[in-house]
Amino acid sequence: MSRPRVVVVGAGMAGLTAAHQLLKQCDVVVLDKGRGVGGRLATRRIGDATLDHGAQFITTHSAEFALIVDRWVNDGVVAPWFRGRIGPEGALDPDGHTRFRGSVSMNAVAKNLAAGLDVRTASQVAALARDAESWRVTLVDGSELAADVVLATAPVPQTIALLENGDVVLTSSDAAALNAIAYDPCIALMAVLDGPSGLTEPGAVDPDGGPIDWMADNQLKGISPVPAVTIHATPDFSCALWDASDEAITEALLDAAQLHSAVISGSVQIQRWLYARPSVEHPERFLRLSDLPPFVCAGDAFGGAKVEGAALSGAAAAREIESTLGRNA
Ligand SMILES: Cc1cc2nc3c(=O)[nH]c(=O)nc-3n(C[C@H](O)[C@H](O)[C@H](O)COP(=O)(O)OP(=O)(O)OC[C@H]3O[C@@H](n4cnc5c(N)ncnc54)[C@H](O)[C@@H]3O)c2cc1C
Structure with missing residues (x-):
């Protein structure tokens, strides 16, 4: 048959x-x-920098997925990044859950999974x-x-x-x-810096208000050899500025992050995720x-x-x- x-x-x-x-x-x-493969497990290279610009980390809340992630840890595909919930100033609020990053990048997790499959x-x-x-x-x-x-x-x-x-x-x-x-959109900004981002270990903040939902330093995260940040805008900001120019979005997000002076000119890229995360x-x-x-x-x-x-x-x-x-x- x-x-x-x-x-x-x-x-x-x-x-x-x-x-x-x-x-x-x-x-x-x-x-x-x-x-390439991966969808929202997405990573971009800008110059020498490596930036995850979709999913930032992996968590496990079920025994079924925990087993899979354990295997990935053993195979060196993912590694623990930090444990707990990131606060507005970057401090960790323990919630018992490890956040795993791709050892190389989030996209490399998908590439690993695609090996041996007929993927076109x-x-x-x-x-x-x-x-x-x-x-x-x-x-x-x-x-x-x-x-x-x-x-x-x-x-x-x-x-x-x-x-x-x-x-x-x-x-x-x-x-x-x-x-x-239904889904919420998310505008992601990626930028390479000429010096430290100012974030502290483990290299992320989850602000309480303003246009920024999440900001991470990909060097502190352990995937970029040079300082480079990923900024995710909130759903409200992303809806409001969806049709704005990349320049206007860059201006607003770098202002909010107070990073203007550190950004290497010409290194900023914007990704618009229309279907970023399900809201319903x-x-x-x-x-x-x-x-x-x-x-x-x-x-x-x-x-x-x-x-x-x-x-x-x-x-x-x-x-x-x-x-x-x-x-x-
Ligand atoms: C900015 C952002 C931050 C996030 N942060 C986190 C996080 O920190 N932790 C977390 O757990 N999750 C996070 N997520 C969510 C996580 O990335 C997703 O839940 C998960 O990756 C979705 O996987 P999926 O296979 O369902 O969909 P997708 O990854 O979207 O895969 C769907 C695939 O379908 C393909 N496709 C669509 N239309 C067609 C077509 N016509 N023909 C062929 N192919 C098509 C697309 O190219 C895509 O590759 C984040 C997502 C975004 C966007």
């Missing part, structure tokens, strides 16, 4: 976790529109259409893949658009469940769409934001697919 063909849309934490699990039983292809980057899906009992996945370059099962881990509004492009009609309850999911989540770890060939939606908007939620969602979605295929065999 031929193995079931599964197409996973998205090579972030959810998609990569699921793909690993499904590999035993299925032929799995992971498609991502990005130049620079492969943007344009439409997901149903055939009688299977799926047709059309890429923007016009190429097509056939799949018995689709696992969609892109931010949910993007998954809805792909289904609409394929003329897929959802049941009213599935449409309502997907349309209820689906209550379950995945959603299997009804009355269609097997199609499962997963990702951090399903039962738990953050890297941990994405991983657990991917794992739960893979189990659902395995049991669906078992039932259909």
